[in-house]
Amino acid sequence: MTERVPVLKIGDVLLVSIQVDLEDQTVLDLQDDLAARIVATGASGVVIDITAVEIVDSFVGRMLATTAAISRMLDAETVVVGMRPAVAITLVELGLSLGGVRTALTLEKGLDMLARPDSRPPAKP
Amino acid sequence: MTERVPVLKIGDVLLVSIQVDLEDQTVLDLQDDLAARIVATGASGVVIDITAVEIVDSFVGRMLATTAAISRMLDAETVVVGMRPAVAITLVELGLSLGGVRTALTLEKGLDMLARPDSRPPAKP
Numbered sequence: 001m002t003e004r005v006p007v008l009k010i011g012d013v014l015l016v017s018i019q020v021d022l023e024d025q026t027v028l029d030l031q032d033d034l035a036a037r038i039v040a041t042g043a044s045g046v047v048i049d050i051t052a053v054e055i056v057d058s059f060v061g062r063m064l065a066t067t068a069a070i071s072r073m074l075d076a077e078t079v080v081v082g083m084r085p086a087v088a089i090t091l092v093e094l095g096l097s098l099g100g101v102r103t104a105l106t107l108e109k110g111l112d113m114l115a116r117p118d119s120r121p122p123a124k125p
Numbered sequence: 126m127t128e129r130v131p132v133l134k135i136g137d138v139l140l141v142s143i144q145v146d147l148e149d150q151t152v153l154d155l156q157d158d159l160a161a162r163i164v165a166t167g168a169s170g171v172v173i174d175i176t177a178v179e180i181v182d183s184f185v186g187r188m189l190a191t192t193a194a195i196s197r198m199l200d201a202e203t204v205v206v207g208m209r210p211a212v213a214i215t216l217v218e219l220g221l222s223l224g225g226v227r228t229a230l231t232l233e234k235g236l237d238m239l240a241r242p243d244s245r246p247p248a249k250p
Contacts, residue, residue, distance in 0.1 A: 035210030042230050066217055073213035075228045 005030045007037050013114050014038065014076070015107075016067075017049040027063045031070055038074045045114035046071045049107055051082030061096035068101040079103065081110035130155045132162045138239055139163065139201070140232075141192075142174040152188045156195055163199045170239035171196045174232055176207030186221035193226040204228065206235035 003026060008015040014037055020026065034046065048064065050056075068078035079102045083091075091098065104110035128151060133140040139162055145151065159171065173189065175181075193203035204227045216223065229235035 031214055032210065035213050039208075039210050039230060042234075069217040069222050070213050073216060073223065073228055074208060074210070075230055075234075 004033065007033050009037070009041055009043070010111065012043055013045040013047055013111060014041065014043045015047045015049065017052070019052050022060055022063060027059075027067075031067055034067065035070055035074060038071060038076045043076050046076050046078045047107065047110045047114065048078060048080045049082050049110075050080060050087065051084075051107075053082075053087060054084065056087045056090050058094050058096065061091050061094055061098070064101065065096065065098055068098070072100070077102070077114060079110040079113050081105065081107050129158070132158050134162070134166055134168070135236070137168055138170040138172055138236060139166065139168045140172045140174065142177070144177050147185055147188060152192075156192055159192065160195055160199060163196060163201045168201050171201050171203045172232065172235045172239065173203060173205045174207050174235075175205060175212065176209075176232075178207075178212060179209065181212045181215050183219050183221065186216050186219055186223070189226060190221065190223055193223070197225070202227070202239060204235040204238050206230065206232050 003020045005016060005018060005020065005026060007030075008017070014034065016030065016034060037043065038046070048067065050064075053060065064080055071078045080098065081104045083103055102113060104113050128145045130141060130143060130145065130151060132155075133142070139159065141155065141159060162168065163171070173192065175189075178185065189205055193205075196203045205223065206229045208228055208230075227238060229238050
């Protein structure tokens with residue numbers, strides 16, 4: 001059985017902290033869980049904390065983009081926080097610039113970002 | 126004879142609630158009816174309620190995008206409400222991220238969204 005990534009609720013925001021190695025099934029479970037929680041709670045924002053992610057590949061990059069797209073469909077904005085310098089470089093090198101996904105350096109800044117109204121950027125294709 | 130999807134008027138907004146299986150002719154009829162009603166009523170917004178839609182395929186996804194595009198042409202903004210978690214995931218997997226269509230979890234939130242001025246996002250290509 002694969003591990004599940006917990007989805008925590010902080011006020012109006014859902015927090016997903018990636019602490020485990022992501023396998024295909026873990027990601028699918030996470031996207032199912034997150035989509036269900038957004039609908040159940042009416043959350044307006046999602047923070048994905050990747051502080052613990054040291055190495056990123058195209059699979060993880062696509063996971064971030066897809067998860068953000070699903071959340072956007074359900075009217076919740078996604079902020080990715082805790083990105084390491086090497087991860088940022090790899091994502092750009094992979095051509096995955098996470099269009100439409102906002103980032104913040106820390107969890108605190110990410111929560112602040114979601115709390116501010118009218119700060120929503122234009123979604124990119 | 127195919128079923129028709131009713132178009133209801135709530136104040137300045139037209140409400141389309143998808144309760145039947147969508148076939149080609151049903152969708153064409155709906156788009157004709159909706160376009161005619163937008164022009165006749167001068168409605169500024171359209172809410173498409175897909176709460177009853179449990180399974181979505183690329184045909185339904187394209188229908189939502191096309192209907193929103195037609196409404197936008199006639200200066201009415203579209204909000205899709207009642208999207209189930211599985212539907213959001215499928216639409217993203219199909220690569221149909223409904224560019225330019227806003228979503229809200231509930232009919233109430235969708236109507237609120239249309240009532241707020243200056244909340245219109247930039248249309249995506």
